Amino acid sequence: xxxxxxxAIAALSFSTLALAPAAMADDHAYATPELAAAVEEGGTLVxxxxxxxxxxxxxxxxxxxFGRRAEVAAVHIDLDDKTLQLVVRxxxxxxxxxxTDLVRRSGYQLTGDIRRGDGA
Amino acid sequence: MRHVLTACACIxxxxxxxxxxxxxxxxxxxxxxxxxxxxxxxxxxxTPRFDYSIGLKTEWDRTDDLLFTGGQAxxxxxxxxxxxxxxxxxxxxxxxxxxxxxxxxRGARGAGYAGIMADWETRRWFVSYxxxxxxxxxxxxxMQSARAGVAPYVxxxxxxxxxxxxxxxHHPEDATPVAVTPLxxxxxxxALLELGYTAAVDEAMFTFMYxx
Numbered sequence: 001x002x003x004x005x006x007x008a009i010a011a012l013s014f015s016t017l018a019l020a021p022a023a024m025a026d027d028h029a030y031a032t033p034e035l036a037a038a039v040e041e042g043g044t045l046v047x048x049x050x051x052x053x054x055x056x057x058x059x060x061x062x063x064x065x066f067g068r069r070a071e072v073a074a075v076h077i078d079l080d081d082k083t084l085q086l087v088v089r090x091x092x093x094x095x096x097x098x099x100t101d102l103v104r105r106s107g108y109q110l111t112g113d114i115r116r117g118d119g120a
Numbered sequence: 121m122r123h124v125l126t127a128c129a130c131i132x133x134x135x136x137x138x139x140x141x142x143x144x145x146x147x148x149x150x151x152x153x154x155x156x157x158x159x160x161x162x163x164x165x166x167t168p169r170f171d172y173s174i175g176l177k178t179e180w181d182r183t184d185d186l187l188f189t190g191g192q193a194x195x196x197x198x199x200x201x202x203x204x205x206x207x208x209x210x211x212x213x214x215x216x217x218x219x220x221x222x223x224x225x226r227g228a229r230g231a232g233y234a235g236i237m238a239d240w241e242t243r244r245w246f247v248s249y250x251x252x253x254x255x256x257x258x259x260x261x262x263m264q265s266a267r268a269g270v271a272p273y274v275x276x277x278x279x280x281x282x283x284x285x286x287x288x289x290h291h292p293e294d295a296t297p298v299a300v301t302p303l304x305x306x307x308x309x310x311a312l313l314e315l316g317y318t319a320a321v322d323e324a325m326f327t328f329m330y331x332x
Contacts, residue, residue: 052201054243059277060310060331061145068147079243079277082203105146107170109201 031076035087038073042090047120048099050084051109053077061106069094069102085120142210142237143173143196149332150175157299157323158183158291163192171196177214183294185224186256188231190216207240218256229257243274246283265289269305281307287316296320 030036030045039045053059059077062084066075071092076085084103088094096114103110144150144167152163160182165175177192192214200207213234220226235252246269253262269285283305290298303316303325314327 051203052199052206054204054206054241056277056281056307056309057141057144057312057331058206061148064148065145077277105170107143107145107196107199111203 031078031085032074034074035076035085038087038089041073043073043087044090044117045085045087045120046094046099046114046116047083047085048103048110048114049112050077050082050103051111053079053082053108055079058106058108062103062108065102065106141208142194142212143167143171144331146170150329151332152327152329154327156289156325157301157318157321158294165192165194177216180221181218181256184256184258185220185222186218186226186231187221188214188216188218188256190214190232205240205242208238210237211235212237226257231256244271245269246271246285261291261293263289263291278309281305283307285314285316301325 030039035045050062053062056079059079062077063075066072066084066086071088071094073087073089075087077083078085086094099114100110142165144165146167146169148167150163150165150167150173152165154161154163158181159179161177161179163175163177165173167173172193172195175192175194177188177190179188180186181188192212194210194212196208197211198209211234213232215230215232217228218231219228231254233252233254235250237248237250239246239248241247246267248267249264250266251262251264253260255261265287267285267287269283271281271283273282275281285303285305287301287303288298289301299318299320301316301318303314305312305314307313310331312327312329314325316325317323318325
């Protein structure tokens with residue numbers, strides 16, 4: 001019994017290590033557990049590259065602007081890759097024009113295409 | 121009143137040298153407490169649209185013992201974007217009233233200031249410039265300052281960002297017209313703290329900023 005418990009804890013620990021820094025869902029690596037959980041619940045991953053993000057204030061602007069939208073289940077900014085990642089809740093939509101406008105309202109600018117689902 | 125009108129008539133282009141992003145995201149609130157070798161102040165501003173903010177400002181001019189209180193508007197005149205940099209040109213104007221405090225028994229008079237600020241930054245390097253013309257009811261005064269900074273390491277979102285900076289300010293009419301202030305900036309999420317020291321006048325400087 002005790003050996004099984006140790007084995008379970010060890011397995012859980014290695015599993016947790018394997019998840020860091022990304023979280024897994026359906027063999028896809030996600031930047032945060034919140035993104036992974038939102039996709040698990042049926043949401044659609046969306047990603048886009050952003051110009052001009054150089055600090056946490058930029059990232060905060062983006063996460064708060066998108067985070068207060070009811071359609072958005074999770075949002076993450078990667079300053080290294082200059083990307084915005086968000087998950088749109090199942091059954092809801094957030095079209096490209098709206099995403100572009102929200103980025104602009106945050107004070108920034110999109111570059112390239114907005115990718116969705118497996119392409120994100 | 122004449123002084124307020126004079127100040128407002130100046131084309132406003134900028135914000136305080138220590139202000140990082142004086143315009144926030146739409147719907148964002150920011151509080152900034154700041155003290156340098158000349159002034160101690162508090163600004164609370166709201167950003168209705170991504171290219172301007174409005175706020176309330178109070179500032180104590182410690183040299184002349186004048187307390188200013190008024191409204192501030194800051195305009196993001198232009199932002200340049202790149203893959204690895206961002207540059208901004210800001211304008212600001214403040215109008216209100218200033219009155220003497222402590223040993224200064226001067227009554228309230230119309231007062232204000234206006235200025236410009238430009239900055240350019242990457243995740244590693246930072247430079248900025250600010251110029252300001254103010255009138256606290258006793259004639260116009262100009263000042264300018266510039267900053268350069270380097271981040272000793274590049275931090276990711278949510279991590280502690282650290283900057284080593286040097287600010288040079290120029291107050292032509294002051295007994296010490298030019299002063300150099302080395303400072304360190306700590307920055308994490310919505311909070312920013314700056315601590316510095318101006319050896320020429322033996323004064324500490326600090327800035328604390330929080331975004332809601």
